[in-house]
Amino acid sequence: MQNFTATYTDLYQISMAQVYFQKGKHKHKAIFDYFFRKLPFEGGYAIFAGLETVLEILEDFQFSTSDLDYLKDQGLDPEFIEYLKDFKFQGTLTSSREGDIVFPTRPVLQVEGNMVEAQLVETLLLNILNFQTLIATKASRIRKSAGDAMLIDFGMRRAQGTGSYHASRAAFIGGFEATSNVAAGKDFNIPISGTMxxxxxxxxxxxxxxxxxxxLSHPNTTVLLxxxxxxxxxxxxxxxxxxxxxxxxxxxxxxxxxxxxxxxxxxxxxxxxxxxxxxxxxxxxxSNQLDEYVIKSLKEQKGPIDVFGVGTNLVIGDPDAALDGVYKLAFANGKPRIKLSENLAKLTMPHKKQVYRIRNAKGELAGADTVTLREETEALHMNHPFDQSKSITFSNCSSEALLHPVMENGKRLYAPKTLIEIKTYSRKRLAEFTEEFQRFQNPHIYKIGLSDQLLEERDQLRNHYKNINS
Amino acid sequence: MQNFTATYTDLYQISMAQVYFQKGKHKHKAIFDYFFRKLPFEGGYAIFAGLETVLEILEDFQFSTSDLDYLKDQGLDPEFIEYLKDFKFQGTLTSSREGDIVFPTRPVLQVEGNMVEAQLVETLLLNILNFQTLIATKASRIRKSAGDAMLIDFGMRRAQGTGSYHASRAAFIGGFEATSNVAAGKDFNIPISGTMxxxxxxxxxxxxxxxxxxxLSHPNTTVLLxxxxxxxxxxxxxxxxxxxxxxxxxxxxxxxxxxxxxxxxxxxxxxxxxxxxxxxxxxxxxSNQLDEYVIKSLKEQKGPIDVFGVGTNLVIGDPDAALDGVYKLAFANGKPRIKLSENLAKLTMPHKKQVYRIRNAKGELAGADTVTLREETEALHMNHPFDQSKSITFSNCSSEALLHPVMENGKRLYAPKTLIEIKTYSRKRLAEFTEEFQRFQNPHIYKIGLSDQLLEERDQLRNHYKNINS
Structure with missing residues (x-):
């Protein structure tokens, strides 16, 4: 339904890209991390969604002729416009699997490419991934409350405009069975449903x-209001x-x-x-103003309801309505990079990285993901990201790598996954998390730590930048 | 940027339309009202936005060949599918002007058409008008706080997916000067802006x-972060x-x-x-997590800030994130119609209607809109919609009709208005409202009343349906 060109971005990405181009940095390699800082809904986890949407768009992310005419009128450098004529995203993406359970601070996805292409796709990635992750997470909470009742997305009329389209996609991943949204049903192969x-x-x-x-008109599908x-x-x-x-x-x-x-x-x-x-x-x-809390209450009262139609609160991701995902530079111009901040929690991590999920000897979750440098092959010792006095060693455990190559030089590395595959994977992954992580109030906190090597690299850089800029 | 076909709807609109078609009601006339019940942000007014978007889509609202194939696979009646091949919206719209100040309960827009077309467009109208009205209203509140500072929309990265596109449009109407969103800037002719x-x-x-x-790269537009x-x-x-x-x-x-x-x-x-x-x-x-309250505080502290970049809180319409607009039947099958409700405030109004804004002899607002039957030519006596004991007579006042024909038989009645025209009109209209209506806390309540004739028609119908269905 949507036509995306490379103007689906913030102007400053193009302004910065022009400087990179003029300075020859469009040939330099850059690495960016996509991650978020705070779990939505005061919950214990998030469900990563939107990856396939991003990959589909990136495979054909170019400026149209009218885009280039428009940018020229905005006063951009004609030589840069000429360069943009042949621009095509040819970067490499390493990502969590769509539908996987993800947590704050740790990279969810990494982009490697030249400075121009890696910078230009920032807005697209944030716009698509933040929203779909928010909605898939909301849907999964509603699924949790609803038990084995059927869940239908009724949200299109109160959705944030055309955001409804991807909201319906993400709701399916998070645990809904059907949608009233015909356009989304058709394009994403989601069962469509409706009454009167x-x-x-x-x-x-x-x-x-x-x-x-x-x-008489609908002998097989009549639901009477x-x-x-x-x-x-x-x-x-x-x-x-x-x-x-x-x-x-x-x-x-x-x-x-x-x-x-x-x-x-x-x-x-x-x-x-x-x-x-x-x-x-x-x-x-x-139906009528349902969310995970109302449905939980209805279930507790043993209301014999087989199907819940959930609208507004699902598709707008109430009450948060936004996920705070960011896209931060980790490597550029031949060197690792970090962003300093007076707020320690906003410090970023340099380099190409991997994230490992720790499991015990039985294969059960140990309750922690460790972020490492990409080349590290295990992660059984981790340090608290911001508190030097805390570290954990996992004995008799194994490390599952969570970031996988999904696009190389602008080409997808596998056939598009169907929504049902993503949903099934997501359900399996969420089932590994105990009730304590899934409860709505004060859920158990999943730990994120850094390997010794990554911590050392980060702190060295931090000291370096503190010294040269003060 | 968007391609809308007539599958941009909820399935039940199509299911109901099939029944109307089979029963010959696609030749019957229907009238629907678009209105909302609650002002967003606990504010004193709302700014109506999204009309031009709707008109543009409606002029070409049809099912594509692939839409029809899809619907056929969903088990719809082949004769109905055949009918949909030639379906084109040919209805008539009477509407508030885009950018006008609107209030709960009173019709903002009326659709007249055959049962099928008037029903099929419901979701589109709600989806577009609810969201843009929400964001234009939010923008106008931020404009109020910002005084004569420049306002730039920076929200794309945290917007609800592609909802960002129309969010930027609505933000401009509500009082923003520019956007970082290049796609929206290009398509809607909004000045684009960005830093680094x-x-x-x-x-x-x-x-x-x-x-x-x-x-060196941006000699005229450099803003340094x-x-x-x-x-x-x-x-x-x-x-x-x-x-x-x-x-x-x-x-x-x-x-x-x-x-x-x-x-x-x-x-x-x-x-x-x-x-x-x-x-x-x-x-x-x-920039950084700004909204109307933070900006008001910055202004009170006399922070010498010339430009505010507002992101998330603007484009998601925080904290409401949705407007509760509805689309209710007022006439069908040769008769006026209402929806009963145990909640009196949810009672709807029958018939084709007009809304008048009352002004005193000096042309100033009297603080009330009166809803009348369409044929009534003035509205200087009004009744409280739900409290029979209350009515007001306006002496020495005049009545300004607020609903205007904008589309007839599927054709627009005027050339598309530019965003700057809409914004200018909106600013002029809002300026008529005193500070009491614009303040953020406990704003003055603008009155909505019904003419004697409309009240009588509504109450007659109400009694009629109460009797036959109990």
């Missing part, structure tokens, strides 16, 4: 005729009538939907009446 | 060479050095940017040092 609106019922002179017409007039006195009664009519035709009513009122109370009343009418197979769907 | 990133400075061995190279190492000890000093070098070449440094630390304190120190160096013309720009 109040306006449909209102457009008829009476509710039962509205239900009947809908059932029963709260337009009065849920229990009118809607439920008419739904049962039409459900029995469908039964007599050898069809079956798929479900009813509650969109207002006390969902637990109403669902219980509806379940009882449906069962008494012999409509045991009819599912109950609920 | 920390990575630029880090990619050099020393800060002053980084500044110098940038200045001075907090990479140490703002006052290093960055400011090097910026002054390079500023003086530019001066000696007959150029001038445009500005410096602060992106961390105590912005008010640092800005005062920088202003003093720049002035002492004879660099009075160099502007000070600030």
């Amino acid at each position: 609106a109040h306006s449909f019922v209102q457009s008829y002179d009476d509710e039962v005729t509205a239900f009947r017409d809908f059932a 029963i709260d337009t007039y009065d849920t229990l006195k009118s809607g439920l009664h008419n739904a049962i009538k039409v459900g029995k009519e469908m039964e007599s035709r050898g069809e079956s009513l798929k479900g009813i939907r509650l969109d207002s009122g006390d969902l637990s109370y109403l669902a219980k009343k509806c379940r009882k009446a449906l069962d008494e009418a012999g409509l045991d197979e009819v599912k109950i769907a609920a | 990133a920390h990575s630029f400075v880090q990619s050099y061995d020393d800060e002053v060479t980084a500044f110098r190279d940038f200045a 001075i907090d990479t190492y140490d703002t006052l000890k290093s960055g400011l000093h090097n910026a002054i050095k390079v500023g003086k070098e530019m001066e000696s070449r007959g150029e001038s440094l445009k500005g410096i940017r602060l992106d961390s630390g105590d912005l008010s304190y640092l800005a005062k120190k920088c202003r003093k040092a720049l002035d002492e160096a004879g660099l009075d013309e160099v502007k000070i720009a600030a």
Whole structure:
């Protein structure tokens, strides 16, 4: 649905690239890290999403003729514009697998390329990865609450404009089964689902005729919205009538939907009446301002709800609405680089890196990822990133490398993964984390540490820059 | 940048449309209202935005061949698919002007068309109008705080994916002067602006060479980011050095940017040092987690900041992140329609309507909009929508009609308005509202009332539906 060209970026990326070009640095190698600093939703983990979207865009990341005309009008150097004519992203990406469980501070993805291309893609990466990671994480929390109930994304109408498209993609990765968003369903092969609106019922002179017409039109997929007039006195009664009519035709009513009122109370009343009418197979769907907390409460009240339609709170990633992912320089101009900060937690890490997940002898998670230099092959001793007095040694453990080559010289290294593959992988990975990491309140903190070599490199550089710039 | 086809919708719109088609209702007329129920940000007003985007999409709102193949695979009726082949939106829109000040409960826009087309466009309208209205309103609040300082949208990296595109558009309408978002700048003719990133400075061995190279490359637009190492000890000093070098070449440094630390304190120190160096013309720009409250505080501290770069909090519309706009049926199948609700505030209004803004003899706002039937030509008596005991008569006042025809039978009625026209109009309209409506805390409540005729029609219908469905 989207056409992305290389102007999908902040102007300053292009302004900086012009300087790099003029100074011959477009031939120098640069390495950038993508990572975030704070877990969303005060939760214990995040689900990395958006990688395939990024790879697809990067394979064809160029300036169009009209882009170049526009940039020329903005006063950019004509020789640089000439260079941009042939610009094509030819960098190399090493990344966490899409759907994997990721944590703050440690690199999620690394970009290697020449200074120009590595800088130009910053905005695209942040824009796509921050948002999809936010939404996949939100979806996974809702999945956690919902147990084995079906989850459908209903968020398009309140989404942040066209952000809805990738929100639906990320929601599927995080644990939703379907979406109401037809464009996203079509392009990403997500099952699409929907019921009816109040306006449909209102457009008829009476509710039962509205239900009947809908059932005749959709013999296999009818879900009747029963709260337009009065849920229990009118809607439920008419739904049962039409459900029995469908039964007599050898069809079956798929479900009813509650969109207002006390969902637990109403669902219980509806379940009882449906069962008494012999409509045991009819599912109950609920919607209306749901999120992981409301669904958790409904489950605790044993509201017999089979399907939850979740809208706004899912697709905007309420209440955070943004992930604070950043893209920081780790190597340039032949040298490792860091960003200093008065705030120690904002210090970055130099060099090409690897991240290892530590497992015990049984293969279970040890509760820590260690960041190392890329060439290190294990990571069984790690140091606290900011507190020199703390370190851990993992005995009788193994190290699983988490960053994998996904693009080399601008070419993808494997066929695009399907969403269902990503979702399945994500579920498997999340299942390794105990309840303590997944709970909503004060979750257990997963540890991130640095290898001795990386720590030493970082602290040397830090002292170097402190000295030369003060 | 975006390609919208008619699958930019929720599935249930298509499911309902199939029933309408099969029952011959695609020839029946329907009227829907777009409105919202709650002002964002606990503020006193909202700025309507997104209309031109909607009109542009609606003029070419059709299903592609691949859309139709996809829908066929979803099990839709082949005759209905055949009908959709020739589907084109041919409805009529009556709307508030884009940029106008709008309030809850009253219609912002009305759609008239056949049942199918009027239903199918619901999701598109909600998706585009809810988000742009949210962001234009947020931008206008930030504009209010910023006084005559320049405002630049820096939000793309933390925006909700491609939502950034229309966020930048709406921010301009609400009062921003420029954006870092090149794609939006190009397509919407918004001035683009940007400085440099920390990575630029880090990619050099020393800060002053980084500044110098940038200045040589951008003699007219150089804004130096001075907090990479140490703002006052290093960055400011090097910026002054390079500023003086530019001066000696007959150029001038445009500005410096602060992106961390105590912005008010640092800005005062920088202003003093720049002035002492004879660099009075160099502007000070600030960024880092700004919003209307932080900027208000900086202004109160008299921080000498000329330019604010606002990112995340602007483009996600923090803290609300969504506007609760809805699209409700007002007329169908030859009859006026309403949606009942146990919550009186959720009751909708039937019929084709007009909204009048009341002004006193001097032309000043009287603080109220009256909703009437479309054919009523004035609105100087209004009733509280939900409290029968309250009504107001406006003596010696006039009524300004707020809803205007903008599209007829699928064709726009005027040439597309430029963003600057919309922004200028919006500023003029907002200026009519006194400070009491614009303040952030407990703003004055603008009144919305119903004419006698509309109230009577609504209450009759309400009683009618209550009786037949209970």
